[in-house]
Amino acid sequence: MNDTPYWNPRHETMPRDQLEALQVRKLQYLVEWADSQVPWQSNRLRDAGVTANQIASLEDLRRIPLMTRDEWMQGQLEHPPFGPILAAPQDAATRYHMTSGTTGKTPIRVLDSMKDWEWIAEMWCYGLWGFGVRPTDIVFVAFGYSTFIGFWGLHYACEKLGCLTLPGGAMTTEQRVKQIMEMGVTVVASTPTYALRMAQEAKQLGIDLANGPVQRLILSGEPAGSIPATKKLIESEWGAKAGDTAGMTELGTIMIFECAEQPGGTHIIEDHYIEEVLDPGTADPVPYGEMGERVVTSFGRGFIPVIRYRTRDFVVKVPGSICGCGRTFDIFEGGIRGRVDDMKLVRGTNVYPRAVEAIVREHPEIDEFQIHLYTAEGRRDEIELLVEIPGPNVDAEHLVSQLQKELAEAHEGLRFGVKKVDDETLPRFELKAKRLMDERILIGTEGEQRERA
Amino acid sequence: MKNVSGEELNPAQEKLVETYRLLSNVLMGHRDELAPYEERNAVKALAALWQVMNGLDLDPGQVYELGA
Numbered sequence: 001m002n003d004t005p006y007w008n009p010r011h012e013t014m015p016r017d018q019l020e021a022l023q024v025r026k027l028q029y030l031v032e033w034a035d036s037q038v039p040w041q042s043n044r045l046r047d048a049g050v051t052a053n054q055i056a057s058l059e060d061l062r063r064i065p066l067m068t069r070d071e072w073m074q075g076q077l078e079h080p081p082f083g084p085i086l087a088a089p090q091d092a093a094t095r096y097h098m099t100s101g102t103t104g105k106t107p108i109r110v111l112d113s114m115k116d117w118e119w120i121a122e123m124w125c126y127g128l129w130g131f132g133v134r135p136t137d138i139v140f141v142a143f144g145y146s147t148f149i150g151f152w153g154l155h156y157a158c159e160k161l162g163c164l165t166l167p168g169g170a171m172t173t174e175q176r177v178k179q180i181m182e183m184g185v186t187v188v189a190s191t192p193t194y195a196l197r198m199a200q201e202a203k204q205l206g207i208d209l210a211n212g213p214v215q216r217l218i219l220s221g222e223p224a225g226s227i228p229a230t231k232k233l234i235e236s237e238w239g240a241k242a243g244d245t246a247g248m249t250e251l252g253t254i255m256i257f258e259c260a261e262q263p264g265g266t267h268i269i270e271d272h273y274i275e276e277v278l279d280p281g282t283a284d285p286v287p288y289g290e291m292g293e294r295v296v297t298s299f300g301r302g303f304i305p306v307i308r309y310r311t312r313d314f315v316v317k318v319p320g321s322i323c324g325c326g327r328t329f330d331i332f333e334g335g336i337r338g339r340v341d342d343m344k345l346v347r348g349t350n351v352y353p354r355a356v357e358a359i360v361r362e363h364p365e366i367d368e369f370q371i372h373l374y375t376a377e378g379r380r381d382e383i384e385l386l387v388e389i390p391g392p393n394v395d396a397e398h399l400v401s402q403l404q405k406e407l408a409e410a411h412e413g414l415r416f417g418v419k420k421v422d423d424e425t426l427p428r429f430e431l432k433a434k435r436l437m438d439e440r441i442l443i444g445t446e447g448e449q450r451e452r453a
Numbered sequence: 454m455k456n457v458s459g460e461e462l463n464p465a466q467e468k469l470v471e472t473y474r475l476l477s478n479v480l481m482g483h484r485d486e487l488a489p490y491e492e493r494n495a496v497k498a499l500a501a502l503w504q505v506m507n508g509l510d511l512d513p514g515q516v517y518e519l520g521a
Contacts, residue, residue, distance in 0.1 A: 008508050010460075018458070022510065025457065029512065088517040114500040115521040122504045302515045 005260060005325065007129040011271040012327045019328060020058055023274055026299040027061060028052045033087060034305035040075065040084035041305060061274060066283060066295060067309045072250070073106050081109050088113065088303050097149040099249040100432060108249055110149075111303050117156070119300045120253040124157030124245075126269050127257030130325075131216060131243035133187055135162030138213075140180050142190035142198065144430060145169035153253045154189050154218065163187070173201040177209075184213045192224035192234060192242075193433040199237035200367060210239030217242040220254065221432050223354050226266065226335025229361035236364075244335045246313075250306060251298050256332055263323035265331040272300050275330070276308070277317045280340050291316045293340055294332075312340040344373060344438065346383045349414040353436050356385065359406050365394045368426040375441040384417030388426055396420050456510040466509060473502040473513075480519045496520045 006012040032052035034041040075083030093111035139158045143151040158165040202209045219225035225244030247254035256266035277292040286292035298306040314337040338354045367388045389396045407416040500521040506513035
């Protein structure tokens with residue numbers, strides 16, 4: 001059985017009708033559990049007139065109101081530190097974690113019990129096993145271990161698989177790269193940005209990563225793991241396959257992973273989640289192949305039941321059958337496409353950081369970049385791209401001009417300033433990269449007097 | 454033995470289910486008779502085997518009252 005490409009072969013290849021029946025049964029239980037244990041959830045369900053025994057199909061899920069991050073954070077402020085969302089007493093918990101604090105006034109704080117923590121690792125096992133990680137692998141986790149949940153679940157999953165697991169916290173990039181080589185590491189887990197950062201460091205140290213022992217990279221934490229140009233660059237720098245995953249603190253773990261077939265997207269772990277894709281404006285479902293906001297319902301973490309949570313992530317769902325791996329789990333084509341909040345309006349044109357990165361990463365001569373939005377002459381939105389081009393033999397002037405052309409073509413003719421800046425002057429990131437600086441005083445030039453977000 | 458979906462489990466899977474139920478019963482009924490190392494390791498094993506029960510569609514419910 002251990003030669004199977006699936007962590008749970010029966011579930012991962014289950015016919016869709018059976019998979020949906022399983023989801024309905026789990027949804028009934030989840031609603032019953034939340035209703036009986038969490039008064040806050042119970043009130044919401046009662047107001048919507050929903051009880052567990054009324055749920056007969058996945059259509060009934062839509063009767064349950066959507067839950068937002070703002071509601072979660074407000075609940076925490078009113079009932080600190082966790083809000084009114086816990087379904088079990090705090091003394092049953094063995095783990096405390098929180099979000100990285102990049103969005104909102106207060107981080108989301110969560111608790112997990114021993115069983116929930118095992119489940120969190122279990123979800124990572126779907127992704128690791130599915131991408132080809134096996135007990136004989138040596139895994140380096142390039143992650144600053146802290147209360148930010150990050151790669152904690154991956155670490156425990158690697159131990160569960162039986163891999164030799166190297167916790168790469170509290171180390172410099174140089175130390176990490178050296179240890180990866182010295183220990184013959186075969187799998188590295190990191191953010192896409194940090195995978196590139198380690199590759200830069202290796203070059204400076206004269207280490208040939210591409211001919212080193214690493215065969216796989218497990219990427220998470222940023223959408224870039226599914227941007228083809230970024231993935232291609234990472235794979236070429238490391239001489240290894242790069243697999244995308246995505247998770248969130250609100251769930252405790254990953255909900256999607258790229259399988260070894262690399263179909264250009266990430267399978268949804270549908271025996272543990274329902275992932276809806278809705279129009280962010282109307283909250284109506286969008287069909288396969290159209291972009292919308294992901295809304296997640298999780299069957300896993302009993303401590304904090306999550307039902308119809310608006311993630312603000314943009315995704316495009318397609319049937320699992322587009323992949324040759326045999327899984328029936330649907331796919332988010334291109335992984336997480338970005339966040340609803342990431343989109344910037346510049347002189348009437350939508351600009352997505354992910355789309356800019358996709359263009360920049362087509363040029364491996366660029367080491368680091370930053371998107372800078374500012375207000376010119378107190379009234380006009382401007383956008384510029386700052387780039388580091390360290391290679392002494394690169395025609396930087398030509399590259400800058402080429403970038404200007406490509407960015408404008410991809411953005412309805414919007415004029416981008418592109419500036420070469422001194423090497424090592426732009427910030428480097430270990431976790432979630434923040435490459436967009438919005439320093440506009442006003443948004444828009446059409447008389448809108450709203451202050452910048 | 455069948456799961457909730459009506460599928461037959463194989464003999465190896467049945468043994469795992471029996472082990473989980475045995476562990477659960479020990480923790481529910483005989484906790485006070487266990488030394489710390491016995492009790493805590495049993496809870497940890499239960500948390501791991503819960504994943505098997507869940508994956509086999511046996512709807513194991515929650516086990517917070519057992520400390521897992």
